[in-house]
Amino acid sequence: MSIQKINIKQKFTLFDEQWSPKIIAQLNDYHFKIAKIQGEFVWHSHPETDEVFIVIDGEFEMQLRDGNLALGAGEMCVIPGGVEHRPVAERECAILMIEPAGTLNTGDAGGEHTIEELDWL
């Protein structure tokens, strides 16, 4: 077995699609997923799990029902399970998400943004 190093920013050069998370690493039953985001996502929550967002490049706003968090590169937040949230990015922003494998990007909301099968990079 050979353990590889993963260059997070380099992984973002491998795709262009927005709102399409790609898996870059697995830690036990958790996935590390990266995504390019721009515009407004759907309001949703994940009743079964917390979710971590880390900004790799750019900035975005994590909208919450009781206020918004402005996050820039090098900043992170933990969205507790069941808490409604909506990421919004004026300009394209590169993010890393960490959550259990199988967690749907749209959580309990579903809809057109839902991606069931994620690619590995």
Place this chain on the structure above:
Amino acid sequence: MSIQKINIKQKFTLFDEQWSPKIIAQLNDYHFKIAKIQGEFVWHSHPETDEVFIVIDGEFEMQLRDGNLALGAGEMCVIPGGVEHRPVAERECAILMIEPAGTLNTGDAGGEHTIEELDWL
């Protein structure tokens, strides 16, 4: 409940000790821990869990029994459960580790570097 943003680099300004992980976030039963490392750690493994290392600032070498990985800022690796490893840093390096809460820093090796109770920042 108020969700806070966490500035990862800012957290490193709050302490000086090396090899003394501090918890900065919790995701379900996983902890996000930061540490300043310099010099050679002990060889050890975590039979019960994988472990993620992300370099925030600087560089270090993850020594493995079958070769070494040189990791710089923005790079990460996953050490699978049971795989012996030893972090070595020539100059001080700032790292983020992600692993289940309660995972000991020295794994199955124990010894003077072991820290049982971690502080939150």
